[in-house]
Amino acid sequence: MITDLNLLRVFYQVAKTGQISKAAEILHVSQPAISQHIITLETQVGFKLFSRSKKGVKLTNEAQEIFSYCKTIFAQVESINHTLQNISSLDTGTLRIGASDTICKYYLIDKLKTFEELYPKIRYRVTNCTTTESLNLLKNNDVDIAFVHTPIANQHFTFRHCLNLEDFFVCSKDFDCSKITQLADLTKYRTLLLEKASHSRKFLDANLLRYNVELRPKFELASLDLLIEFAKKNMGIICVSKQYITKELENQELKIIPIKEKLDLRSISLAFDNDNISHAAKRFMEIL
Numbered sequence: 001m002i003t004d005l006n007l008l009r010v011f012y013q014v015a016k017t018g019q020i021s022k023a024a025e026i027l028h029v030s031q032p033a034i035s036q037h038i039i040t041l042e043t044q045v046g047f048k049l050f051s052r053s054k055k056g057v058k059l060t061n062e063a064q065e066i067f068s069y070c071k072t073i074f075a076q077v078e079s080i081n082h083t084l085q086n087i088s089s090l091d092t093g094t095l096r097i098g099a100s101d102t103i104c105k106y107y108l109i110d111k112l113k114t115f116e117e118l119y120p121k122i123r124y125r126v127t128n129c130t131t132t133e134s135l136n137l138l139k140n141n142d143v144d145i146a147f148v149h150t151p152i153a154n155q156h157f158t159f160r161h162c163l164n165l166e167d168f169f170v171c172s173k174d175f176d177c178s179k180i181t182q183l184a185d186l187t188k189y190r191t192l193l194l195e196k197a198s199h200s201r202k203f204l205d206a207n208l209l210r211y212n213v214e215l216r217p218k219f220e221l222a223s224l225d226l227l228i229e230f231a232k233k234n235m236g237i238i239c240v241s242k243q244y245i246t247k248e249l250e251n252q253e254l255k256i257i258p259i260k261e262k263l264d265l266r267s268i269s270l271a272f273d274n275d276n277i278s279h280a281a282k283r284f285m286e287i288l
Helices: 005-017 020-027 033-046 061-088 101-118 129-138 183-188 199-209 224-233 245-251 277-286
Strands: 050-053 056-059 094-099 123-128 147-148 160-165 167-172 191-194 219-221 237-241 254-256 267-272
Touching: 005 020, 005 033, 005 056, 005 061, 020 033, 033 056, 056 219, 061 219, 061 245, 094 101, 094 129, 094 219, 094 277, 101 123, 101 224, 129 147, 129 267, 147 199, 147 219, 147 277, 167 191, 167 224, 183 237, 191 224, 219 224, 224 237
Parallel strands: 094 123, 094 147, 191 219, 191 237
Antiparallel strands: 050 056, 147 267, 160 267, 167 237, 167 254
């Protein structure tokens, strides 16, 4: 019985090259060591493996079948090494990400563009979903990493801060907001908010509750982009992170309502499982 794969490696190189000296050069060992390995392997299998001549060595009939198996074995080993090298250099692989449409549009897309330029052979699977859904995907190992809105109570993952978000109430440039000076005043006006199930809405409601304010929106939408468009059409007041409306503020399509109370900061964070993260995800995290 063969107990040492290294013996087969020596046998394979000697059989492949037909010369002990060449096998020794390839394997970076001495010729006497090669000869000793062959003797040890012959002892284990119970028959001669090579016949010797002035030109080198030749496989015996019994050794031909072993060599056939070795070609298959070491071709697979070479293929594995090639794959490992590709993975290490990011010449292959897939990066799986969970993130909301909003995070993808306003934060993630530029990061992915940079990474794709560095590693053009990597493929991507981006699942667009809410913060809660993204974390569930991460928990089930359906994504490698997730970009989520925080703070959030979760002990299962590690969270890495990416970007602070400042929330403000904003309206169209044509909207008269001169009488709105505090959060309580908002209850007298038409508001448009994200749907209650969203993490951002829950965070806002908790913020308002601290000031004993509860908003009953005229519209509840699942898309932040739609909220922004509604506000630009002067259909009501929305709450949105300043970082998401930089163009609209610069173009004066929207304006911030100067309310004296400040809403708590929130952020975009990267969530991952320390015990289960791909090489591509690790490299991506390094460039953030």
